[in-house]
Amino acid sequence: MEQLNVLQKIAIFLLLLDNKKVSEILNHFDQKEIVILTEEMLKIDFKLLNNFEKILKEFLQISQIYHVYNFKNFNQVSSLLKHSLGDKKSEKILTFYQLKNIFMNKIFYLNTFDSMKIFLAIQHEPISIISIILIYLNKKLSLKIFFLFHEKKRIKIFENIQQFSGIEKFGLSMLNKILDDIFKKFNVISTVDSGKKYALKFIDSFKKKK
Numbered sequence: 009m010e011q012l013n014v015l016q017k018i019a020i021f022l023l024l025l026d027n028k029k030v031s032e033i034l035n036h037f038d039q040k041e042i043v044i045l046t047e048e049m050l051k052i053d054f055k056l057l058n059n060f061e062k063i064l065k066e067f068l069q070i071s072q073i074y075h076v077y078n079f080k081n082f083n084q085v086s087s088l089l090k091h092s093l094g095d096k097k098s099e100k101i102l103t104f105y106q107l108k109n110i111f112m113n114k115i116f117y118l119n120t121f122d123s124m125k126i127f128l129a130i131q132h133e134p135i136s137i138i139s140i141i142l143i144y145l146n147k148k149l150s151l152k153i154f155f156l157f158h159e160k161k162r163i164k165i166f167e168n169i170q171q172f173s174g175i176e177k178f179g180l181s182m183l184n185k186i187l188d189d190i191f192k193k194f195n196v197i198s199t200v201d202s203g204k205k206y207a208l209k210f211i212d213s214f215k216k217k218k
Contacts, residue, residue, distance in 0.1 A: 019048040107180035114187040115144045121194065123152035129193040131157070137186055139168040140175065 022030050022045065034042055118126065118141070126149070130138055142150045142165065154162060175183075 015044070015048045019045060019051075023049055104180070107184065108175065110184050111175070111180055111187070112144070114184065114191075115141070118187070118190075119146045119149060123149055123156065125194060126190075127153050127156040129190045133186065133190075135161075135164050135168050137183070139165050139172060140183065141187075143169060143172060 022033065034045070037045065126141075126145075130141060130153075133141075142154055145153070154165065157165065
């Protein structure tokens, strides 16, 4: 497949949008940029429109890199996909990104927990699952959790992380279910911690009375 530059990708993307939407987008460019984009659109060989699926994936990936997980134009992209690729292909792409969005939002929530609490919840998960969670967590938090494992397990986790080739290799539905189970474990850990604190307070107050 021919390598496309950034201008060609933008031009192809604009060519496949309706006129009203293109007009709205061009309002964000200055006059010089509009002239350059227009020239690029006029030069586009229509054979290059076959690259649209790849280009759209890149736009969606960029939106995820910048944490735009529930971007407002999802319906527009969905409609555009169905029109350009047909129901079957578009549904496959959209389902993947919806599941990825759910996963990333859960990871974002996971970042709010203490490293020890996360460690206790994930320590018995398969190495592959632990590795994925550590890859996507905040790096500082991820390192804290990593060093809570014993040395042999750390080596296995490290090797798994090195071999990781992308979340597409794993079932996102399964990952989301595992994260739901981890959040349930947090409730159990919190209940146990609260019980310990209450017991210590009770013993302390009993000693004071004596």
